[in-house]
Amino acid sequence: GAGVSQSPSNKVTEKGKDVELRCDPISGHTALYWYRQRLGQGLEFLIYFQGNSAPDKSGLPSDRFSAERTGESVSTLTIQRTQQEDSAVYLCASRHSSGDRNEQFFGPGTRLTVL
C-alpha cells in the first residue's frame, strides 16, 4: 500500500510569508507526528496527534507554528511570518495504534528554504 506522502517536496519562500505543508498518513494510522530536521541536526519533535484526542503541541518552537488534523486523515503544518531560521526539512510520520506500537513510518519530507 501507499506510504506516508508529503507535499510539496520543496518550498522556497520569502521571509515574512506564510507557508502550509501537507502530510497524508498511511490509511488506518491513528497517530501522526511532525518533526523538524535542520541541516546536520537530529530530528526535533514538533507536534503529535492521536485520534480525536487533543494534540501534544509541546514541541512547537513558537506561536508562529500550528498544525491541524481532521480525524485520522490529512494534516497540515502552518508556519506564519516565516524566518530564515525556519529553513529545514519538515518530516511527517504516522503510526498504527496496535501491532508494533513503536514503529513510525516517515514521509520523504518537505524541504523549506526561507530567503
Added chain:
Amino acid sequence: GDSVTQMEGPVTLSEEAFLTINCTYTATGYPSLFWYVQYPGEGLQLLLKATKADDKGSNKGFEATYRKETTSFHLEKGSVQVSDSAVYFCALSWEGGSYIPTFGRGTSLIVHP
C-alpha cells in the same frame, strides 16, 4: 531528560569494509532502542530495534546489541556496500504513551567502490 549521542560523521569506508557506528544514550530506566536509516531524498526507515537489555536487533546484515551496562546500542555490519551510503539515526523511546522518540544527530556513511 533523555538524550542520544552518536559518533560524528561522515564515516567514509571502502566497499566490503567493517562498519561500526557508536551510539550511547542517557535515560532513567530501560527504553526501547532503534536505528533508523535515511537514504538520499527519502524519509527515515526503521532499520532495526531492541526492546530490552541484551536483545540484538538485526536487519539487512546490520546488527546492534542493547547493552545496559554501557548504555550503548552500536550499529555494526561486517561488509558494507555502496548502497549502504545513507544517514543513520539512533533513537530511543518508551513503551506506552505517545512513543515520541528521542533521536541522535545522525551519522552520515559514505561507501566508495
